[in-house]
Amino acid sequence: MSTQDAGVSPPRWRGVHKALADPLRIRLLEALWEMPRSARELADHVDLPADRLYYHLNQLERAGLIEIA
Numbered sequence: 001m002s003t004q005d006a007g008v009s010p011p012r013w014r015g016v017h018k019a020l021a022d023p024l025r026i027r028l029l030e031a032l033w034e035m036p037r038s039a040r041e042l043a044d045h046v047d048l049p050a051d052r053l054y055y056h057l058n059q060l061e062r063a064g065l066i067e068i069a
Contacts, residue, residue, distance in 0.1 A: 019063035024048070025056050032066060 019025055024046060031037060031045050039057065043050040060066045 015063040016065065019059045019065055022056065022059075025060055028053075028056060028060065029065060 027046055028042060031042060037045065039050055039053055042057075043053045046053070048056075057066065057068065061068050
């Protein structure tokens with residue numbers, strides 16, 4: 001029996017689900033889909049201090065949803 005048959009998400013998808021569970025991270029993704037932005041631009045866009053933004057960007061990067069350049 002595979003993990004899909006048992007109704008269990010593969011490990012990679014668990015990270016994606018966790019990253020998308022926060023509404024702020026969805027807002028960040030939407031902002032990035034519009035155009036590439038720097039961390040400072042994203043922080044201003046979502047009205048969040050830059051130091052708190054890095055945590056959320058790290059979660060998105062670890063899930064493979066964004067690439068930080």
